[in-house]
Amino acid sequence: MEIKDLDWGNIGFNYRITDYRYVSNFKDGKWDDGELLTDSNVTINESAGILQYCQEVFEGLKAYRTKDGHIVTFRPDLNAKRMHDSAKRLEICHLMRRDSLKRWTR
Numbered sequence: 001m002e003i004k005d006l007d008w009g010n011i012g013f014n015y016r017i018t019d020y021r022y023v024s025n026f027k028d029g030k031w032d033d034g035e036l037l038t039d040s041n042v043t044i045n046e047s048a049g050i051l052q053y054c055q056e057v058f059e060g061l062k063a064y065r066t067k068d069g070h071i072v073t074f075r076p077d078l079n080a081k082r083m084h085d086s087a088k089r090l091e092i093c094h095l096m097r098r099d100s101l102k103r104w105t106r
Contacts, residue, residue, distance in 0.1 A: 008064055026093050055090050059083040 002019075017040065024034030059082055062074040073079075087093070 003065070013060070013062075031093070055092055057083055057086040057090065057092065059086075 020036045020038060021040065022034055023037050024031050026032075059079050061076060061079050063071055064074070065071050
C-alpha cells in the first residue's frame with residue numbers, strides 16, 4: 001500500500017476521499033467479517049430501510065502515521081462505543097464493541 005504525503009497538521013475532519021474503505025454487511029442475523037474495498041460507490045436496494053426510514057449510524061475513525069512509521073488510530077475504543085451506543089439507541093443491529101475494534105485495527 002502506497003504511503004500518502006499528507007499535511008497531517010491541517011487534515012481536519014472534513015470528508016476526504018481515500019483509496020480504501022471498510023465495508024461490512026449484515027445478513028442472516030449477523031455481521032460478516034467485512035473487507036477493504038477500493039470502489040467508492042455504494043449500491044443499495046431501492047427498498048432499503050435507510051431510504052424509507054432514514055436510520056443510519058456513521059463514525060469516522062481517524063488514523064495517522066507516527067514518526068517511526070507505525071499507523072495508529074485515535075481513540076478507537078471511544079469510536080466503537082459511540083457507534084455501538086448510536087445503533088442501540090436507534091434499535092438497529094450493531095456490532096459488539098470488541099468486534100468493531102478487531103475489525104477496524106486489523
